[in-house]
Amino acid sequence: MYKLLIISFLIFNLSADDLTIDVSKQVDSLPSLTLENSTRVDSSINKSFLRSLMSDMNVLSIFNVNRRSYRVDFSDENVARESKKSSYVLRFKIVPQDSGAYKTEIKFFEQNRVIFQKSYTIHKKRLYVFVAHTIAYDINKVMGEDSIDWIKKKVVIARLSARNKSEIIITDYTLTYQHIMIKGGLNVFPQWANKEQNALYYTSLSGSKPTLYRLDTTTGKRKKILSSDGMMVCSDVREDGKKLLLTMAPNGQPDIYLYDVRSGKYQRLTTYSGIDVSAQFMDFKKIVFISNRMGYPNVFSKIIGKKGVEQMVYYGKSNVSCSAHNEYIVYKSRETSNAFSRNTFNLHLISTKTDFIRRLTATGVNEFPRFSKDGSAILFIKNYKNQSSIGVVRLGYNKNYLFPLKIGKIQSLDW
Amino acid sequence: MKKVLLTSAVVAALIFTGCSTKDPSIDATKNSTSQQSSSNNSNSNSETVTGTDVVVDENANNGSDSNEMSMVDLEGEMKSVNFAFDQYSLTPDMADKVSDNAALANSKASAYMIKVEGNCDEWGSDEYNYALGLKRANSVKSALIDKGVSAERISMISYGESNPLCTEQSKECWAKNRRVDFKLLP
Known part of the structure; x- marks a missing residue:
């Protein structure tokens, strides 16, 4: 109750530019x-x-x-x-x-x-x-x-087509254009390698060890980057394309690593004995990531090269994925301790400068949120009643749009 | 309507014919056995097991020990281990299954590498779910090592939610999918 009062108080004290405030524009007034x-x-x-x-x-x-x-x-x-x-x-x-x-x-x-x-x-x-x-x-x-550069961007998704089978597809945010880039085998977690969107990283799970590849989408040539026992994912690519945040588990222990694209060297950033995954760059010095170090998955931040982590989210029983843009963090959270209720996973937006939380979705399993580069929109995956869709949240307008996938299930995306 | 009736009649006839052929097929085996008995005397019962000998012969042709079963057969003997929601630690009954698998890995399957595959239910395609699958695989790997299986023989992979055994929307189905499977590699 006390928290609610604080939140209510903050609503009236936040500036109109705060994206965590719901903005409702009536259709009739447009x-x-x-x-x-x-x-x-x-x-x-x-x-x-x-x-x-x-x-x-x-x-x-x-x-x-x-x-x-x-x-x-x-x-x-x-x-x-x-x-x-x-x-x-x-x-x-x-x-x-x-x-x-x-x-x-x-x-x-x-x-x-x-x-x-x-x-x-x-x-x-x-x-x-x-x-x-x-x-x-x-x-x-x-x-x-305000500019909406994101609307012109290509989106890359991994589509699960059958058990242990997937395709990497280059598409647009409405899933109208679809070009199957990689077919055959089980390939997941595609990530654009640069701003030009002419190369991507992805994980192949078809061999005995998970392996990260870089694929030139114009020539189709691929290069092996690294492989690791158990798990190997490129979670994020730094804005300049020179550094990657990886999740690797060379000793069966999922941890976050910083990989230098030019030298091929990597540095271990987390050492917790539980689960540390899904790191995202907040800027060149700071990352956010998911860890179960408090006994359940939650969002934490860390300054690269320094010890210690900071808990970023204080709401939600199971916060298993996130995306960051400046002071904003969007995260997937389980709403109830009953894992099998209808109201399962929703997306929430917080500002690290305030305590206010904005819920962005209402039904189904909403996951894999990704901020647009300008931070004005969030792309996410929605699974509801056996249908997989791409969702777009337009933060400044308090509007969500869904674009369903006809066949298969979206495993992951990047734009 | 006539067509439906006709089809039903044909289907019913087939069902009854199918049922009726079951017993005769058993009879036919008996007949053949009896025929073989008459020609091969007391060895006739052994001959019905000839198929198994053929499999052993094939293994021998492939360079395997005659006492050793094929890799696929052995893989089928390895028991999957199921986990509770959001958990990756082994309970005593799960440890017993791993123990049985370790015994198999150290005896009949000693010539093979072991791939431990972690899997999760459908509640999330994010990295955390894959990590959960990996932690499950790692718990099992540790238990295998404790039971004397060489760490060098074991590799791990997590398939997250991408390798479901069933896709129904039920607790039973999700429970089946939260598992670690064992695969053998040459």
Whole structure:
């Protein structure tokens, strides 16, 4: 009760920029947006592109998006008669090029006046969803909102397809584009190796020992990095790509190691006799990780090279994974001591500067949270009623969006 | 409707035919045994075990000792060890199973390496779950070493939740999946 009072008190004392506060914008108060489609009806990507673009406009969370779209000639100076009530209109047209490429043109209207226009070209049709994401990125910028670089990023997932079988898939945050990068065997925990997203690390569990590989996604060439008895996972890649946080267990003991990509040397960071895993860089000097050193799994932090750890989370009976961005930590927590109740694992957000906790999910098993690089969004895995989905939390808008996987189960992800 | 009836009738006929063939097949064995008896006298009963001899011969061809069973057969004799939720320590009954496996590893399976595989239930695909599988495997490895199995023969791997024995949403199923399996390697 005492804690509740403190929390209630803090709610009124936190600044409006604190992401741990729920921000509720009523849909009715948002400006309306209507899409106008000028693409030829018989175009093979007409419907799927419209669907993706409409979804992206919803995810922006700044518009009340009209579920109906209208057909109009791209060169028309005025918006369609049906669109006139809308505050904003986004008109698009996809034109196949002789080269096999696809050119997408857009016009963005505010009160029947063009305020932005641009064209986008892709050389492979199946990349169309990334055009929709890029348009969403641009519209968000035109509207003066904070940058959402994450919307254009590729996402890498491990999909469990059968017992002891998985695939590493490169996708987008909506799972619309899917390219199977690695198939056959059991490969898990993919992690982008750099900002350019042209290489990734992953763990192969197909041999006698877990082995970490680095794969160049443009050439398909892979290089063995390290193997360890029992467990070998790349938990995080430092922003500059030069250091990795690994979980290894050379003596059967899962601990966290710092690996130098250039020299190939590694340094053991934790020595606790229980479980230390899932380390994430908070910055170049500090990490957060999961440990059961208090008798149950919880989130701790540590300064690299120094002894001692700090407990970061004081709520939840079993906090088994986390992600950090500046002073914020999002973590997966078991809500009840009954491991088999419906309300199992939810995501919570805390700030290390306050005691306030914001619950981000409500049902099912929600796990593997990962902050976007700018910290404005969280990507996570949701398993509910035998369906595996990617979820996106837009922190500043108090909105969650789910994108289900049709086949299999998502084991892990990175973006 | 007619089709359904016809199908049902055919299925019923097949069921009854299936049932009726069970007894005759036993009879047929008896007949063959009796035929063999008549031709091979008292050795006829031994001949029904001929299949086992063939397996031993195959092992011999593969360079194995005639008293040694195949790697796969031995693997089948090794008992999986099941764990409680979120636990990785061995209880006395689990230690007994490991003890039996150690005895096997030091006798009939002494020529093989042992891969100890840690597994978890479906409650999480995160690293912690994999670490839990590993700690289970490590508890079992320590117990094997205590029982005289050389540490150099043992390797470990954790499959986390990715290697389930069953996928139903039930406590029984999840309990089956929280286990350590034993595999033999040449």
